[in-house]
Amino acid sequence: MSSKVPPVILNNGVEMPQLGFGVWQVPDAEAERAVATALEAGYRSVDTAAVYENETGTGRALAASGLPREELFVTTKLWNSDQGYDATMRAFDASLARLGLDRVDLYLIHWPVPALGKAVDTYRAFEKIHAEGRATSIGVSNFLPEHLERLIEATSIIPAVNQIELHPRLQQREAREFHAQQGIATEAWSPLGQGKGLLEVPAIVAIAQKHGRTPAQVVLRWHVQLGNVVIPKSVTPSRIVENIDVYGFELDTEDLAAISALNENHRLGPDPAGFNVT
Numbered sequence: 001m002s003s004k005v006p007p008v009i010l011n012n013g014v015e016m017p018q019l020g021f022g023v024w025q026v027p028d029a030e031a032e033r034a035v036a037t038a039l040e041a042g043y044r045s046v047d048t049a050a051v052y053e054n055e056t057g058t059g060r061a062l063a064a065s066g067l068p069r070e071e072l073f074v075t076t077k078l079w080n081s082d083q084g085y086d087a088t089m090r091a092f093d094a095s096l097a098r099l100g101l102d103r104v105d106l107y108l109i110h111w112p113v114p115a116l117g118k119a120v121d122t123y124r125a126f127e128k129i130h131a132e133g134r135a136t137s138i139g140v141s142n143f144l145p146e147h148l149e150r151l152i153e154a155t156s157i158i159p160a161v162n163q164i165e166l167h168p169r170l171q172q173r174e175a176r177e178f179h180a181q182q183g184i185a186t187e188a189w190s191p192l193g194q195g196k197g198l199l200e201v202p203a204i205v206a207i208a209q210k211h212g213r214t215p216a217q218v219v220l221r222w223h224v225q226l227g228n229v230v231i232p233k234s235v236t237p238s239r240i241v242e243n244i245d246v247y248g249f250e251l252d253t254e255d256l257a258a259i260s261a262l263n264e265n266h267r268l269g270p271d272p273a274g275f276n277v278t
Ligand code: NAD
Pocket: 021, 022, 023, 024, 025, 047, 048, 110, 141, 142, 163, 164, 188, 189, 190, 191, 192, 193, 194, 195, 196, 199, 214, 216, 217, 231, 232, 233, 234, 235, 239, 240, 242, 243, 269
């Protein structure tokens, strides 16, 4: 099936599908099956990471799909223990080998890890990898505006993307505004709030009923209308299909206001300021 997902245009002119498929916590063999199902359903963007230990299965599914490389958008991430210039160069080679690719579309620093103090050196390696044509776009994940400011001051390429935790209970208004000012695309991880309770919130259920859609589709549609890139995860084929089918309806201002009111600044994951695990 061809893709039904419109792109966002990154700050380097590259098109990135606004909706992609995430594979966090999916074991390698299952990731291969899930990515194959997602590609069949029309997803063309896949979000993995070295630390997910499923780059191999992801790469196998991409190869088996027979889809032309230029139709695919592959993101992977550098794990914290590989930060630093030389370690990054080695870790990137290893990720490419596992994926079975000679380039990725987007390479992200997974976490800023402020206590390490290696983000700038790491990003210089990213700039080198980009200059070699092996990462078409480079960016970061879990960077707070203060981390981005320091990085932008010390390096030459403004990150194309910052992938951050973002869902109706953690709407990240200040970060989104900062990214917009800098020309950085905001990519939402855990866009469905990991499914935990968010999809049963009465306001969301009511909007879903009003549009004849599911709560997951309402939340994903909210992201799309906000301009976020989203990467929902599921290993259930019917949900994989459901989660990409968000382009045939529109939330109105009343719906958007009701979702806007759900913000609690509630994180499911760690606070990047103090997350120094390597
Ligand atoms: P998510 O918000 O996408 O939620 C996934 C869960 O929601 C599923 O496991 C399932 O339980 C439920 N679900 C999915 N579709 C559903 C549907 N249609 N109906 C009902 N329930 C449904 O959570 P996630 O996996 O944490 O985040 C998505 C992706 O973001 C990850 O797979 C990964 O690629 C990325 N991510 C990145 C970071 C980072 O630090 N950069 C951290 C976490 C996740």
